[in-house]
Amino acid sequence: MIQGKYINQDKSIFEDAVSLMQLNKNILLKGPTGSGKTRLAESLSQHMNIPMHQVNCSVDLDAESLLGYKTVYTNDSGHQEIIFIEGPVIKAMKEGQILYIDEINMAKPETLPILNGVLDYRRQLTNPFTGEVIKAEKGFNVIAAINEGYIGTLPMNEALKNRFVVIEVDYISGTVLEEVIQQQSQLNDLTLIQKIVKFNEDLRTMTRQGQISEEAASIRALIDLSDLATVMPIDRAIKRTIIDKLEDDREQQAILNAVELNF
Known part of the structure; x- marks a missing residue:
């Protein structure tokens, strides 16, 4: 057994999560803080042998935190140019890897609709900073985690929640x-x-x-x-x-x- 692997007396949690990933379904892990949601996501990444890119949500989360940002780059010859540094969403899509969105209901509701096309059947995004249309590569999966009823959290938009299949994760004993x-x-x-x-x-x-x-x-x-x-x-x-x-x-x-x- 690998160090740090997610363990729960309800073996269906891990088994169902693997099945959902194989079906390319978005997974919403729902449970109290410290119940092992991030550990479960990490274990799925290890089990599927697919690297994971993580987004930690907060009220300050913006499009740049999700998608990336433009910056000035100076090359070896001293010439400056504006380049785009890809964020976790675009990296995960282009590389066909896992995107893990932690505490998704901590983000302001107006920030997340930018991901609607990423989370539905299209698996597609138009980068507002570059105009590039990005289609997710095979292997791309989305896992999100939610703590309901905690200070700083907001009710999750129904249109967003409908894009996920929910797995309840409770404390082990x-x-x-x-x-x-x-x-x-x-x-x-x-x-x-x-x-x-x-x-x-x-x-x-x-x-x-x-x-x-x-x-x-x-x-x-x-x-x-x-x-x-x-x-x-x-x-x-x-x-x-x-x-x-x-x-x-x-x-x-x-x-x-x-x-x-x-x-």
Whole structure:
């Protein structure tokens, strides 16, 4: 098994994602932060042996961030000319590779329609900066990730969402989570790993009950926690990786209570 491969007790998630890519369908990975959406995209890239170009969305995302930009280039003879530096969308299309759009609902709705032709049957784009018509090469695939209901996110435009097939990605747990911690962290104390998994189950229960935010139970935080537990006491590791990220005193106290119960 390759280092960092996406693992989930629901094997249909990875299997269906591979099938969708083979059918050249756009995939929308939907799930809470830290649930492994980017890891899944990276694993698909490795499994299909197709390089991946990533776009990280924010309110500042613009056409240049997606497509590229013009700049002045000075050649060896000192002559200057204006050239176009291709962005991730155009690179992925021309090279027949994967385009990964992370947190797609963080982008302003008016920015993304430029991708409509890329995401439908045409797989085509007219570069507004150069006038070049770009037709995606074979192998081009689009994977996007969405965190719904988070601060800074916006409802996803229905016309855009309709261009994707959705795969729900939830947090992992139990023996699968044990395996992930063993593979992706430096911790190899199985007894402590099992305690961390049980601790995470309590965090997940508290997130479902609305006592703490979902970020506190992310797999990403658990990997960091497990790494830190190799060099410091577990309570300090939890403080550094989870508790100190929270601003709500009640959330912090709820996690401290869970620490006392589990460790």
